[in-house]
């Protein structure tokens with residue numbers, strides 16, 4: 062019989078290994094559920110045996126008591142910055158200078174992505190994380206230790222049996238583009254100020270005084286440098302990266318080593334081409350001399366070393382005209398101003414609309430209808446209006462004042478305490494209803510075929526529906542449906558079949574479809590793993606909810622308040638009465654026998670019969686993780702027609718490529 066002490070040690074080590082596999086190597090070997098079960102077992106044992114408390118236990122990542130402010134502390138070695146170059150000529154001039162300084166000694170360069178995040182320095186003493194500082198002014202930074210400890214990809218202890226006495230590891234904390242979009246969407250729905258870009262979101266998150274909130278932010282980090290060291294040294298930058306990786310850090314996923322100007326140019330172009338395949342924002346490349354023995358010889362200026370240089374990409378911007386500002390009414394009544402633009406090509410796609418976020422933001426940037434504006438689009442991020450070209454402002458340009466009434470229903474608008482958003486407070490606002498219905502039927506919710514925005518508008522004006530549950534009563538109004546414009550026998554049939562089929566969806570879809578503030582697709586999926594019915598979720602208290610890995614107090618409270626509202630209870634009862642499935646369906650557990658269990662899969666191109674979402678759901682059911690970009694961590698590329706750069710990359714990396722038929726064989 063294993064003693065509690067031994068089991069605790071064993072569980073901690075097992076969980077540490079799984080954490081490392083999941084967050085650092087992106088190669089999980091167990092399902093989230095199995096992981097949660099182990100974590101739960103450890104929490105229970107730790108609660109029963111406080112004598113074995115360990116601040117570095119995997120259960121301690123959720124953050125402790127909020128603090129009043131950050132303490133500033135000195136950096137043992139200053140955190141200096143890099144000199145910038147903006148074109149290949151500048152880079153070549155840097156190369157010439159380096160060659161000249163090093164005479165005829167041979168050297169190589171390492172090229173890495175320049176991550177657009179927040180610089181952080183971690184200090185490990187005898188292998189233990191003791192401090193995390195922001196860059197600050199380079200000489201001293203804010204002590205972010207409590208917040209940084211919540212990032213699961215950062216080791217609290219170095220993964221080595223013989224740690225150096227002192228090792229300071231430096232790198233960049235960032236938010237992925239996906240994480241940023243989800244966070245902003247949630248904030249917008251909740252009426253909170255949105256972040257302008259992933260870097261601000263990462264910086265804002267690290268500046269939160271409550272580490273429990275930081276733990277809920279989708280933060281990640283990549284490490285590429287060192288500060289003070291004692292008891293360890295590195296001959297080359299490559300060796301440094303290798304060692305950091307061995308110690309349990311995420312290091313740049315792709316780097317280039319270059320021996321000549323040509324190779325350098327080639328690497329920089331290749332990196333720029335692959336910019337979109339990185340899940341985070343990068344604003345350029347960093348070129349570093351590989352041999353560290355030359356660093357002293359090369360020296361540094363007051364601000365930056367001569368052994369490295371940054372090559373910055375200009376963000377893709379375009380000039381266009383702001384034709385109009387429209388106002389969107391969201392599901393919760395949040396009013397969002399939207400810029401209607403003269404269509405313009407940026408980052409490979411035509412942009413004709415951009416969010417203006419809210420009135421405060423619009424006033425700060427002094428944006429007026431008729432203005433010439435610069436818009437920016439970074440990767441897949443929603444296009445934004447960066448600034449106005451005041452010199453081109455026409456005499457009749459006009460600002461759009463905050464609404465005094467809802468543009469859709471004329472109802473009262475209000476700004477809640479602590480929020481920047483204006484909201485329509487009319488519970489019966491048809492635009493809110495339309496937004497709710499659009500969300501309900503959308504692909505990542507109930508996925509109802511043949512129901513688009515136009516049809517929903519017609520059904521609303523005809524008084525055939527008001528709330529989602531009404532959709533399921535449409536079959537009783539077949540005659541009236543047939544009188545609607547463009548609704549022949551066949552289309553009514555298709556509509557009703559689509560609605561009927563949606564009664565039997567997975568539980569997470571209805572959880573997402575209900576529009577519970579703070580509950581997006583991912584949270585809905587985690588909830589489904591822990592509750593076998595909507596009723597079980599509705600009965601859960603804050604403690605039960607926050608025990609779930611990715612649910613913090615804010616989300617928990619939002620869920621509880623949602624179910625406490627009588628009108629929401631009524632909606633749920635109405636849905637139940639129509640026969641919509643509100644329970645978890647028995648699933649074939651993603652068993653370890655599934656050849657896809659724990660595998661990382663990327664989808665590209667058009668598949669013959671499955672849509673992207675269908676393929677994603679199917680893969681998830683088979684236990685796979687679906688990610689966006691091909692890397693050495695990818696196990697399988699599922700490719701269809703017109704597969705482009707992802708296919709080429711997979712082939713180059715030797716990643717197995719499957720087609721839909723091969724996937725179907727696994728079912």
Ligand code: IVH
Nearest residue numbers: 141142143173174175176180233285347366
């Ligand atoms: S090396 C002596 N490598 O960019 C400074 N920096 O503009 C050594 N950054 O201060 C920094 N990605 O905050 C380095 N792969 C990378 C980087 C990187 C992003 C940041 C870092 C640096 C700033 C300079």
